[in-house]
Amino acid sequence: MIEQLIFYVFALVLLFAATMVITVRNPVHAALFLVLAFFNSAVLWVMAGAEFLGIVLVLVYVGAVMVLFLFVVMMLDLNLGSLREGFMRHFYIGVPIAVLMAVQMLLVVGSGLFAPETLPEARMPIPEDAGNTHMLGSVLYTVYVYPFELAAVILLVAIIAAIMLTLRRREGTRHQDPGKQVRVRKADRLRVVNIPSASRKSEQE
Amino acid sequence: MAELTEFIWIMAKIVAILVPLILAVAYLTYAERRVIGAIQARNGPNRVGPMGLFQPFADVFKLLFKEVVVPSNANRFLFLIAPMLSLMPALAAWAVMPFSDGLVLSDINAGLLYILAMTSLGVYGVIIAGWASNSKYAMLGAMRSAAQIVSYEIAMGFALVGVLMAAGSMNLSGIVNAQAGPIWNWFWLPLLPLFVVYWISGVAETNRAPFDVAEGESEIVAGFHVEYSGTAFALFFLAEYANMILIAALAVIMFMGGWYSPFHGLPVLGPLFDWVPGIVWFVLKMCIFLYLYLAFRATFPRYRYDQIMRLGWKVLIPVTVVWLVVLAFMIIVGLGPWFN
Numbered sequence: 001m002i003e004q005l006i007f008y009v010f011a012l013v014l015l016f017a018a019t020m021v022i023t024v025r026n027p028v029h030a031a032l033f034l035v036l037a038f039f040n041s042a043v044l045w046v047m048a049g050a051e052f053l054g055i056v057l058v059l060v061y062v063g064a065v066m067v068l069f070l071f072v073v074m075m076l077d078l079n080l081g082s083l084r085e086g087f088m089r090h091f092y093i094g095v096p097i098a099v100l101m102a103v104q105m106l107l108v109v110g111s112g113l114f115a116p117e118t119l120p121e122a123r124m125p126i127p128e129d130a131g132n133t134h135m136l137g138s139v140l141y142t143v144y145v146y147p148f149e150l151a152a153v154i155l156l157v158a159i160i161a162a163i164m165l166t167l168r169r170r171e172g173t174r175h176q177d178p179g180k181q182v183r184v185r186k187a188d189r190l191r192v193v194n195i196p197s198a199s200r201k202s203e204q205e
Numbered sequence: 206m207a208e209l210t211e212f213i214w215i216m217a218k219i220v221a222i223l224v225p226l227i228l229a230v231a232y233l234t235y236a237e238r239r240v241i242g243a244i245q246a247r248n249g250p251n252r253v254g255p256m257g258l259f260q261p262f263a264d265v266f267k268l269l270f271k272e273v274v275v276p277s278n279a280n281r282f283l284f285l286i287a288p289m290l291s292l293m294p295a296l297a298a299w300a301v302m303p304f305s306d307g308l309v310l311s312d313i314n315a316g317l318l319y320i321l322a323m324t325s326l327g328v329y330g331v332i333i334a335g336w337a338s339n340s341k342y343a344m345l346g347a348m349r350s351a352a353q354i355v356s357y358e359i360a361m362g363f364a365l366v367g368v369l370m371a372a373g374s375m376n377l378s379g380i381v382n383a384q385a386g387p388i389w390n391w392f393w394l395p396l397l398p399l400f401v402v403y404w405i406s407g408v409a410e411t412n413r414a415p416f417d418v419a420e421g422e423s424e425i426v427a428g429f430h431v432e433y434s435g436t437a438f439a440l441f442f443l444a445e446y447a448n449m450i451l452i453a454a455l456a457v458i459m460f461m462g463g464w465y466s467p468f469h470g471l472p473v474l475g476p477l478f479d480w481v482p483g484i485v486w487f488v489l490k491m492c493i494f495l496y497l498y499l500a501f502r503a504t505f506p507r508y509r510y511d512q513i514m515r516l517g518w519k520v521l522i523p524v525t526v527v528w529l530v531v532l533a534f535m536i537i538v539g540l541g542p543w544f545n
Contacts, residue, residue, distance in 0.1 A: 002208060028336060032283075035329070055318045063325025064355060067332065071351055074336050074344070131314040133375060178515065 007047055014040035027073045035066050052132040218310050222299050230446040231261035237499050244503040268442075271435035276338055279432065283337035288433065288440035291330020295447040298323035302454055303378045305464045305483035317365060317375040320455065321358075324410065327448060328354045330441070331412075331419065331429045338432035346428025349510060350412060350419035356517040357406040363525035364403035367396050367532050368459045371543065381463030386470050386542065391462035395535060395543045398528045400460045402521045404494075407452035409513065411445060413498055415505035416513055453494035454487075461490050 017037040021030050038061045045054035140148050235250065235257070242249025251257040275281055301316040303309040313319060328351055335347020369375050371392055372383035384391045393400045409416040420428035430441045457463060464483030468474035508516070539545045 032333070051313065051315050052318070055315050055322050059318060059322040059325055063322060063328075064358070067328055067351055067355055070332055070336075071348070074332075075348075131375075133315060133318075 007044065010040045010043045014044065028070065031066065031070050031073050035062055038062050038066065050132065052136055222310060223296060226299060226447060226450065229450055230443055231265065233446050233450065233495060235261050240496065240499040241503045265439065268435055268439040273435040273437050276340065276432050278339045280337040283333050285437065287330050287334035287337060288437045290333060291327055292440050292444040292447070294323045294326035295444045295451060298451050301377055303381060303458065303463065304487055308484065309378060312376065312378060314376050316377040317369055321362060321365065325358055327444065330444065334433070335429040340432050342425045342431050343429050345425050346419045350429060353416065353419065353513060354410055356514060357409040360402055360517060360521040360525055361406040361410060363522065363529065364399040364406070365459065367399040367525065367529055368392060370532055370536065371396060377458055381458055384462040385465060388467040390542055391460060393460040396460060396532065398524050402525050403459065404456060406521060407456065408498065408501060409517070411448045411452055413449065414502040415508050417507060418510050418513060449495065449498055453491045456494050457487060457490040463487060
């Protein structure tokens with residue numbers, strides 16, 4: 001009873017936040033509503049028993065991805081007027097596409113292919129003491145090891161490509177080399193000279 | 206009815222955690238001023254109450270009675286919600302903290318992940334505060350802080366991966382129980398590089414000196430909270446100190462054997478100290494780390510921003526990756542007394 005109540009509260013907040021993401025005018029507000037949406041869906045996952053996925057959603061999407069998102073959105077000087085131009089022109093193409101996607105999703109989800117009792121994994125007995133993380137790991141590294149490794153390699157390539165795209169070396173900029181700074185010795189920088197002091201009288205003459 | 210009594214019982218436990226925590230925050234500010242005072246050969250606050258012990262309360266009442274000024278072009282809602290967003294995760298993380306054997310509010314399996322998720326949320330308070338104040342300095346502080354926290358979270362996460370490899374569990378009580386034994390059985394010894402990396406990134410995550418560029422007063426006044434006053438500022442202050450205590454408590458649990466006494470399981474010394482409750486050892490070890498925070502602030506000059514980034518990405522992260530490989534070998538050969 002209480003559990004259902006909590007579910008509906010979080011589900012309603014999730015739907016509200018998701019609607020606000022695409023309707024609010026300010027992009028920073030939209031990003032923050034997206035954070036709220038992620039957070040609520042994480043709660044729903046935890047309630048469904050997927051505590052690992054729920055917490056990782058918060059950790060990765062809320063804690064890292066959305067921070068960078070906000071970072072960029074706040075730095076950009078977005079012109080809201082130009083973003084709204086041509087809304088009516090694209091409207092007539094957008095509506096059929098949206099309807100098409102909704103029908104496709106209904107066909108796939110409503111076909112019963114994803115009902116929990118039809119999935120072979122769902123019928124397997126789950127040991128009482130096995131943690132969420134342990135179960136996920138034992139499947140990922142045995143049954144799905146090749147897709148998993150492939151995804152990891154693709155991500156690695158993407159990381160290197162992203163870094164290469166932004167790596168520009170400008171001529172003429174001066175960089176510090178910490179290695180050189182550490183290796184420096186007193187003799188390289190400092191010279192003690194012995195200058196005989198001259199008396200004032202001899203200077204005046 | 207049973208649900209209601211359980212609910213009230215949980216609420217009572219939450220209060221029993223939060224009240225000592227907030228008191229600890231109050232006296233940590235006092236300790237900070239006294240310790241730094243002693244390091245700089247002066248007295249620190251010693252006028253309010255015996256030895257200045259009521260100083261934190263005087264400060265709290267001063268802040269509570271001050272006006273909260275909202276800048277004219279600030280985003281009012283976000284401006285006021287930002288301090289709460291920075292405090293809430295710092296308090297919520299304590300839900301899974303085991304203070305002693307079995308003395309824990311919520312004994313969940315993914316406790317370590319939960320802690321990481323909660324500490325990564327704290328940055329929102331800083332970013333939203335910086336943006337909503339509509340001020341250049343606040344914005345610069347928020348940007349610095351966001352970049353710093355995101356970078357050091359990676360090093361910290363890797364260090365904690367080492368801990369969960371060594372303990373074979375993400376449950377915080379399980380991690381402590383994997384270290385049962387005298388002081389050389391604790392994880393600080395086999396995971397020494399990860400321990401050092403964890404502690405450095407912990408100091409950086411809490412935006413404390415020498416990594417406090419987010420509020421570097423000599424460059425950007427006070428950074429992200431420059432426009433805040435009164436209670437709103439007090440909440441930021443509370444969040445910073447609650448986070449410090451949290452990082453210290455985590456260091457104790459991950460690397461310093463949690464509630465175990467340093468003589469646990471030794472022939473003569475072990476039974477001699479058996480009467481001391483576990484929570485006393487836990488708090489004592491936490492105090493060592495909290496003192497380190499204060500000593501760092503008094504003795505180290507502030508890092509330059511590019512140096513912070515280089516330290517995080519080019520020193521700490523490679524160290525953790527190398528040590529994870531070494532650790533894997535240590536676990537495979539079953540190196541005693543930790544992994545056999």
